[in-house]
Amino acid sequence: MNVQKECRICQKRHAAASMGGDYGDFDRDGRLDLIVPAMGYNSLYHSLGKGLFEEVATDVGLAIISGQYWSWGGKFLDYDNDGYLDVMVANGDGHRLSETQEMILARNVANKSGKRVFQDVADQSGEFFHHKMVARGLALGDYDNDGDIDAFLLNIDQPSILIRNDGGNRNNWITMDLAGTKSNREGLGAKITVRAGNLVQVDEKKSGTSYLSHNDARMHFGLGQHTKVDEVIIKWPSGITQRLKDLKVNQILKVVEPRS
Secondary structure: OEEEEEEOOOOEEEEEEEOOOEEEOOOOOOOOEEEEOEEOOOEEEEEEEOOEEEEOOOOOOHHHHHOOOEEEEEEEEOOOOOOOOEEEEEEOOOOOOOOOEOOEEEEEEEOOOOOEEEEEOHHHOOHHHHOOEOEEEEEEEOOOOOOOOEEEEEEOOOOOEEEOOOOHHHOEEEEEEEEOOOOOOOOOOOEEEEEEOOEEEEEEOOOOOOOOOOOOOOEEEEEEOOOEEEEEEEEOOOOOEEEEEEEEOOEEEEEEOOOO
């Protein structure tokens, strides 16, 4: 599939090979941004609101991290539960199985001016990230229910790999398992706002994220050192708005859509 890579605010367009995509609010401004893995460059479209996006991969450091790879599964995740979305990407040559590549893990950090940028942390995140593969699908989820996000990697001509996250749960977190009643059963399309002190996060429940993969359907939010969730607001596809207050951290919470 080809997509049009927007340069700045839709002023100049270039064709790019897209291998899936994911969206999330990487700078916590309340708008959902879009990451598109591709050949030689991972595009990051920052939402400006009102349907406008600005391509910022170079500005936030993601372009130099991903420029040498042929990327497929690319996802937002908060692997360290600090409340900011990081990026993980599976890589591998599109034609030659001998051309193996490492995975990308980029942490969302603040630069000296306070702007959110991405820092390459793969080399310091475990021996696995030194191995090369011809990867395709990447699925994320907390498979062992210990409060941090793990990864499952689908490779060509090699076994699939389960990567366990050890240490992400040093920070607090909350996971919500949505169940629709008037809406669809999975609650797909529900928009969620989580408030914990000055930490405000937004996300939307989605299906079929990126290439040949599907994440854990539960909604996971890192909370940093906050010890309580003040409020969760869920806007269900049916139009019903549900509010939950004063929630304990470090729990998997089943949330059923109210009938009215």
